[in-house]
Amino acid sequence: MLTATDKLNFVLVVDSLAGGGAEKVVIELARAIHEIGHNAILVSLTKSTTYDIPQDIPVYFVFEQPKKALHSPWLRQRHATEVLATLKEIENRFGKLQTIFSNLDYSHYILTACNLPNVYYVIHNAVQQTLQRARKMGPLKWLRQKRLFSVLEGKKLITVSDGLKKEMESLNLFKPAHVTRIYNPFNIDKIRQLARMENAEIPPEPYIIHIGRFAKQKRHDVLFTALKQLPKEIKLVCLGANQNGIQQLADKMEVGNQVIVTGFQQNPYPWIVHAKCLALSSDFEGLSMVLAEALICQTPVVSTNCPFGPNELLTGPLSEYLVPVGDPEALAIALEKALNHPITIKKDLLNHLGHLNIAQQYVNLS
Incomplete structure (x- = not known):
C-alpha cells in the first residue's frame, strides 16, 4: 500500500466524457491508476457527458462553450490560459502534478499551447485515414484537421496499438520526439x-x-x-x-x-x-x-x-x-x-490488457 508521500498525481485530459471509445478508455485508466494507489484527476474540456462520472475520481470541467469552438486558432491561447488555471487549481489541491496525459484532438491542440514539460499525448485513432476522411468532407475540414495534428511535432506520444506506433514513426506531417505503445486498459x-x-x-x-x-x-x-x-x-x-x-x-x-x-x-x-x-x-x-x-x-x-x-x-x-x-x-x-461454426475464445486470451497492468505502464513513464 502506498503512503501519502509515495502517491503521485496524474491528470487525464479529454475533450469530453461523451460516449466514445477514447472517453471510455480515459475513465477506465483513471480508475485503474487510482486503484494502484495514485491520484488520478479527470479534466474534461466540455461538460458533454454520457458515461457515468466516477464517484471516487475528481473531475474538472473547463469550458462552457460547445466542443466545436475549441479548434479556433484565434482562441487557442485563451483556451490554453483557462486550462492552465484549471491545472493550477488541481495542483493547489493535490500538490505537484507528476504527468499529464492528453487525449483526443482538441485536448492536444490546447495542451500543446500550454508549453508544459510533463505531457504525453495519447493517439487513439489512425491519422492518415482521419485526414483522408476529412478531405472528402471538404478543404476547410481537411485544413482544420491537418492543423490539429501538426501541433504534435516534437511531442511525446502514446499509441494504443503497434500499428498506430508504426504510423506515428513514419508520418511526414509531424515528427514526434518519442512514441510508446501502451494498449487500452480493460477491467x-x-x-x-x-x-x-x-x-x-x-x-x-x-x-x-x-x-x-x-x-x-x-x-x-x-x-x-x-x-x-x-x-x-x-x-x-x-x-x-x-x-x-x-x-x-x-x-x-x-x-x-x-x-x-x-x-x-x-x-x-x-x-x-x-x-x-x-x-x-x-x-x-x-x-x-x-x-x-x-x-x-x-x-x-x-x-x-x-x-x-x-x-x-x-x-x-x-x-x-x-x-x-x-x-x-x-x-x-x-x-x-x-x-x-462459432470458435471457442480462450478465457485468458487478453489477460495482458488487464487494467492494473496497463495503469502501471502509464505510471512507469513518469
Missing part, C-alpha cells in the same frame, strides 16, 4: 461481472451485435449490405449514439426490419455476451475497444482488417475472421461462418 473481472446482469430489453431471437456511433468511419452501409445476405431470422442489434441516423439508413437500405437500434448503453456487456457474434465494419480504428470487450466476454467476432488494431487482437485461428475493408460480401461470408 476484465468487472466486464464479466457486468455481463452477467439481467436485461429484459435483450431480444430472445439470435442476433449479431454492432457497437459504435453513427459515423462514416464505422461503415454501417457495409454492415447493412452484408446483413442482406444473411438469413432473415438473424437480427442485428446496433448500440450507439444517433439512433435516428442508424435507423434511417437501415430503412433506406431495406434492412430496417432486421435491425434493432437501442442507442447508447451504460452497460453493453449483457448485450455482447448474449450475441451470436460481434461485427466490426470500420474503415479504420486505433485498437477497437469493442473487439477486445467481446473477446473478454468470449463472444465470437468478425472484423474488417482495418488500420489499426484488429489484427493485433485477432491472432492465430481468430485471424480467419478478419476481412478486407469495404467488402460486404466477405463480411457476410465470415459472419455466416461465425454463426454456424
